[in-house]
Amino acid sequence: MEQLIKSVAKLTPELAAQLMGQDAPGMSFKFNPVLDxxxxxxxxxSMAQYLNANQYEVIDFKPIQAEEV
Structure with a gap:
């Protein structure tokens, strides 16, 4: 059974830069920074689905907008 996981994180630009391009085992992360x-x-x-040891299926992602709090 395939599982789709999407989450949104608010990070500092420095932390975002550190996380860019780093993969966890069996997962691939893509970041689209937007400044508030x-x-x-x-x-x-967006988290890519792990299909097998040699292939990833990329899940589309869209930037979110900052909301007034």
Whole structure:
């Protein structure tokens, strides 16, 4: 059974830069940084599905917008 996991994380630009391109075993992460009014990065995170040892299926992701709190 395939499982789709999507999550959104609010990260600082420095942390976002550290996370860019780093993969966990069996997963691939893609980040699309968007800055909010305070200069914080709002990161839209999408997790690729693990299919087998040599193949990944990429899940589409879209940037999110900062909301007034």
């Amino acid at each position: 009014a305070d200069g914080n990065s709002i990161i839209s995170l």
